Amino acid sequence: xxxxxxxxxxxxxxxxxxxxxxxxxxxxxxxxxxxxxxxxxxxxxxxxxxxxxxxxxxxxxxxxxxxxxxxxxxxxxxxxxxxxxxxxxxxxxxxxxxxxxxxxxxxxxxxxxxxxxxxxxxxxxxxxxxxxxxxxxxxxxxxxxxxxxxxxxxxxxxxxxxxxxxxxxxxxxxxxxxxxxxxxxxxxxxxxxxxxxxxxxxxxxxxxxxxxxxxxxxxxxxxxxxxxxxxxxxxxxxxxxxxxxxxxxxxxxxxxxxxxxxxxxxxxxxxxxxxxxxxxxxxxxxxxxxxxxxxxxxxxxxxxxxxxxxxxxxxxxxxxxxxxxxxxxxxxxxxxxxxxxxxxxxxxxxxxxxxxxxxxxxxxxxxxxxxxxxxxxxxxxx
Amino acid sequence: xxxxxxxxxxxxxxxxxxxxxxxxxxxxxxxxxxxxxxxxxxxxxxxxxxxxxxxxxxxxxxxxxxxxxxxxxxxxxxxxxxxxx
Amino acid sequence: xxxxxxxxxxxxxxxxxxxxxxxxxxxxxxxxxxxxxxxxxxxxxxxxxxxxxxxxxxxxxxxxxxxxxxxxxxxxxxxxxxxxxxxxxxxxxxxxxxxxxxxxxxxxxxxxxxxxxxxxxxxxxxxxxxxxxxxxxxxxxxxxxxxxxxxxxxxxxxxxxxxxxxxxxxxxxxxxxxxxxxxxxxxxxxxxxxxxxxxxxxxx
Numbered sequence: 001x002x003x004x005x006x007x008x009x010x011x012x013x014x015x016x017x018x019x020x021x022x023x024x025x026x027x028x029x030x031x032x033x034x035x036x037x038x039x040x041x042x043x044x045x046x047x048x049x050x051x052x053x054x055x056x057x058x059x060x061x062x063x064x065x066x067x068x069x070x071x072x073x074x075x076x077x078x079x080x081x082x083x084x085x086x087x088x089x090x091x092x093x094x095x096x097x098x099x100x101x102x103x104x105x106x107x108x109x110x111x112x113x114x115x116x117x118x119x120x121x122x123x124x125x126x127x128x129x130x131x132x133x134x135x136x137x138x139x140x141x142x143x144x145x146x147x148x149x150x151x152x153x154x155x156x157x158x159x160x161x162x163x164x165x166x167x168x169x170x171x172x173x174x175x176x177x178x179x180x181x182x183x184x185x186x187x188x189x190x191x192x193x194x195x196x197x198x199x200x201x202x203x204x205x206x207x208x209x210x211x212x213x214x215x216x217x218x219x220x221x222x223x224x225x226x227x228x229x230x231x232x233x234x235x236x237x238x239x240x241x242x243x244x245x246x247x248x249x250x251x252x253x254x255x256x257x258x259x260x261x262x263x264x265x266x267x268x269x270x271x272x273x274x275x276x277x278x279x280x281x282x283x284x285x286x287x288x289x290x291x292x293x294x295x296x297x298x299x300x301x302x303x304x305x306x307x308x309x310x311x312x313x314x315x316x317x318x319x320x321x322x323x324x325x326x327x328x329x330x331x332x333x334x335x336x337x338x339x340x341x342x343x344x345x346x347x348x349x350x351x352x353x354x355x356x357x358x359x360x361x362x363x364x365x366x367x368x369x370x371x372x373x374x375x376x377x378x379x380x381x382x
Numbered sequence: 383x384x385x386x387x388x389x390x391x392x393x394x395x396x397x398x399x400x401x402x403x404x405x406x407x408x409x410x411x412x413x414x415x416x417x418x419x420x421x422x423x424x425x426x427x428x429x430x431x432x433x434x435x436x437x438x439x440x441x442x443x444x445x446x447x448x449x450x451x452x453x454x455x456x457x458x459x460x461x462x463x464x465x466x467x
Numbered sequence: 468x469x470x471x472x473x474x475x476x477x478x479x480x481x482x483x484x485x486x487x488x489x490x491x492x493x494x495x496x497x498x499x500x501x502x503x504x505x506x507x508x509x510x511x512x513x514x515x516x517x518x519x520x521x522x523x524x525x526x527x528x529x530x531x532x533x534x535x536x537x538x539x540x541x542x543x544x545x546x547x548x549x550x551x552x553x554x555x556x557x558x559x560x561x562x563x564x565x566x567x568x569x570x571x572x573x574x575x576x577x578x579x580x581x582x583x584x585x586x587x588x589x590x591x592x593x594x595x596x597x598x599x600x601x602x603x604x605x606x607x608x609x610x611x612x613x614x615x616x617x618x619x620x621x622x623x624x625x626x627x628x629x630x631x632x633x634x635x636x637x638x639x640x641x642x643x644x645x646x647x648x649x650x651x652x653x654x655x656x657x658x659x660x661x662x663x664x665x666x667x668x669x670x671x
Contacts (some may be wrong), residue, residue: 043577102588104559109568122559123612140618141610143559144590151607155622162625177565182571183584187427188444234631235605237552243585246424254603258631318581368585369594371606398582401506401520416580420517435578 002218004157005380008225009214009321010082012075013308015048017056017381018082019226023325027353031086031307031336033194033206042181044132045192049208049309050176051075068364070105070115073128075211083213084133088222089167096165097139099126100152100172102313104141106179129171139163143313146276146367147235148172149212150316150375154233156216171213172314181207181311187243189280195310197277197303197335198349200342205278207320212318216248218378226328228377231360232262236368245282250291251372252364256294259362263376267295270376271358272332272350274323276366277303278310279337283366288343296362302350316373323361327379332356386458394454397423397432410455418453426451438466473627474656476634479536481508481528481649488535490670501647505531516599523563523586524647526595529554529640529643532649533596536636540653544601550653551605551632552593553622556641559610560589592640604632614639614650616667623654623662641671 010018014032025032032049056078069077076099088241104122108115114238118124126139142152145252149172156168174180184190184207191204216230217223236258238251246252260267273296276285291297304319311318326333332354341349359379366372391405393459394414398421412418415426429451439461441447450460484504487495494511498504505527509519514534522530542548563586571579579645585591590608597606605626609618623635638651650671654662659671 039574043574103564106564110564111572118559120564121557121612122610126610127612138611138615138618141611142605143588143605143615144593144608145588155607158622158625158629161629162621164621178571179568179587180579182579183567183581183587186431186579186581186584188430233608236603237606238599239597239603241422241598242424242591242594243581251603283538368588369590369606370597371590371594399520400517402517414652417527424521431580465567 002161003220004160004230005051005217005220005223005227006153006230006320006324006377007215007217008083008086008185008224009324011078011210011212011318011321012056012079013049013210014053017078019321019325023322026307026322026333027331028351029334031194032208040186041178044185046181046190047192047194047206048176051209069128070108070119072105072173073125076171076173077132079211080129080133080169080213083215084171086224087215091133091135093136094166095135096137096156096159096168097129097135098152098156098168098170099129099141100148100170100313100317101125101140101141102143102145102148102174103177103180107175107177110117110178135286139168145369145371146310146312147316147365147371147373148313149233149318150320150363150365150373152317153216153230153320154235154373154375157233160216160218166219167215167217169213169215169254170317172317173211173313174209174314176207176209176314191279191376194337196337197279197281197305198339198341198347200340202279202284202342205280206305206309208311210308210311210314210318212314212321214317214321223380226324228327229380231265231376231378232259233375234262235371235373238372240370242370243368245286245366247286249286249293251370252287252290252366253293255372255374256290256362256364259374259376265360265376268300270296270299270360270362272361273299273301274319274361275301275303276364277305278333279305285343288345288347291347292345297346298348300332300348300350302333302335304333316363318378320363322379323363323377327358327361330355330357383458383462386462387454390454390459393432398428411453414451414453418439433461437461442443471628473624473654473656473662473668474658475652475654475660475662477536478650478652480531481532486535488539500645501528501642517652518543521582522595524590525562525640525642526586526592528642528647528649529592530595530599532640532651533636534599536651536653537600542600547601547603549604549633550583550602551626551635552596552602553568553607553619553635553637554593554640555609555611555615556589556639557610557612558641558643560587562642562644563587614671616664620662620664620667627654
């Protein structure tokens with residue numbers, strides 16, 4: 001079976017407009033989360049990592065003008081453009097595009113938004129990206145709640161193995177919009193201060209935003225230095241509740257077990273876990289239970305939500321990219337916001353960013369609809 | 383008070399889409415969650431919105447809901463004492 | 468590598484006030500909207516699942532089609548069958564997104580509802596089907612501007628070839644205002660219809 005890699009990548013966020021800059025900021029312990037008090041966004045103070053759209057370059061190849069692209073499209077065009085450029089891959093009919101998003105251009109529903117309401121259809125977002133870059137294949141939009149970003153990588157792998165494509169560009173993004181914030185507020189899940197995954201004093205989630213992209217490919221000749229091999233992936237549903245995480249961590253437990261099986265690895269072979277860690281009471285508890293059932297309680301683990309907030313449909317992809325750089329630089333990243341364990345089962349939360357030789361990591365995501373995805377990645381041997 | 387209880391029963395049925403339940407099937411002290419009406423976590427959040435929207439009561443801490451939403455009776459007591467509209 | 472062949476064992480349509488199973492009409496009514504159609508079909512098929520009435524239109528539509536199809540296949544929750552779910556549509560959850568939007572557009576009448584918001588993700592429909600039939604397997608929800616049989620075909624084959632699942636419940640479940648359509652089919656090793664792009668296109 002062909003080896004499938006995640007290679008060139010980019011992160012457009014309030015911490016910077018490329019992966020290198022963002023990773024350096026994270027290593028320096030800088031969080032993108034800022035308190036915001038904007039009644040147009042939410043009727044109460046919140047904490048988020050909004051992108052200042054003025055700060056991302058407006059023109060790629062001289063075509064992108066602000067008035068013809070929405071805020072999210074700017075984020076994605078920018079991020080995807082960098083990856084296409086870095087990969088030097090010609091966009092033939094062997095090259096696919098997967099867009100991972102939960103809500104796409106949902107902000108166009110707003111009466112003040114100048115764009116036509118039709119732009120809220122997710123396939124429209126696909127068309128914009130396809131036409132801008134000249135993709136020859138039909139864009140595939142994946143909208144599977146908060147596992148979308150990680151599932152998009154697994155989907156790209158499956159499609160390459162199935163012979164549909166040789167390379168797939170995966171791009172993910174969601175807005176920290178009035179639409180989404182109001183919903184999480186109704187769920188009483190929002191924290192007005194920076195989130196603290198797994199901490200005793202955690203008070204909920206922050207919604208953040210990034211535009212992020214990566215190349216998934218079977219071609220090992222032009223890989224980025226931080227490229228990783230996808231060793232195994234699996235997704236499992238909790239079959240329990242549409243919003244509440246399973247009390248037994250069932251879906252996550254099954255997904256990790258199957259991903260490890262495909263990777264032909266034992267729990268002890270995993271050097272660190274980049275977990276979901278939203279900092280809600282129930283999510284973090286569910287993960288602690290699942291990781292204990294999996295005998296992964298001693299494996300170093302972080303949540304990156306303390307740096308970016310929960311970036312929804314982008315989060316799994318964003319956190320995979322950070323994990324890739326983390327492996328490449330042999331650096332474990334501290335789980336920001338964590339001080340004292342606040343889940344009922346022991347887990348080994350990374351407290352300090354430090355050097356450590358590493359080879360493999362496990363990325364997990366869980367989301368509404370009972371969805372859970374787990375993917376095991378390994379460094380490309382040098 | 384009786385009127386408020388009746389009002390709450392029909393509101394619960396309507397807003398939580400309890401299609402096969404009628405007002406006279408809900409006793410004042412029937413537990414709303416668990417074995418009673420079988421409401422779940424989303425219903426609890428929906429009841430918090432109902433308190434706010436219909437009675438002008440904002441719960442400072444959602445955990446308070448647990449006691450308030452024990453039954454129609456406890457809800458009615460709380461609303462009678464705290465309502466602002 | 469020689470590609471394995473799979474079959475479609477059952478399929479179900481819900482469109483134009485009509486529900487059909489394997490091409491035969493099993494319910495038809497005169498309903499002005501999807502809500503009333505799904506409610507009356509729920510009664511007609513004697514389904515006992517009160518949570519159905521909490522679902523939004525997209526979930527009701529997908530749930531109902533899956534219920535009819537999987538019941539016909541003898542799928543029982545207690546068997547926890549290994550069935551993946553791969554759905555697709557055009558409008559994502561926009562039908563419910565608009566309702567959530569209405570609840571927040573006016574700052575003086577701002578009451579976002581958790582029971583509506585939770586359905587502003589298309590894969591909640593997959594979650595509802597998974598809960599009902601105790602399906603713990605892979606799920607994905609894809610959005611296309613029109614029905615994409617090539618993608619569904621290849622994706623289902625991939626899941627079956629790699630033995631990630633034994634069967635795949637595939638299809639299209641779309642609700643956009645008054646317009647709706649569901650077409651679900653079950654792919655596995657056995658069945659009367661060959662699993663091919665031509666057959667999927669023809670059945671749709």
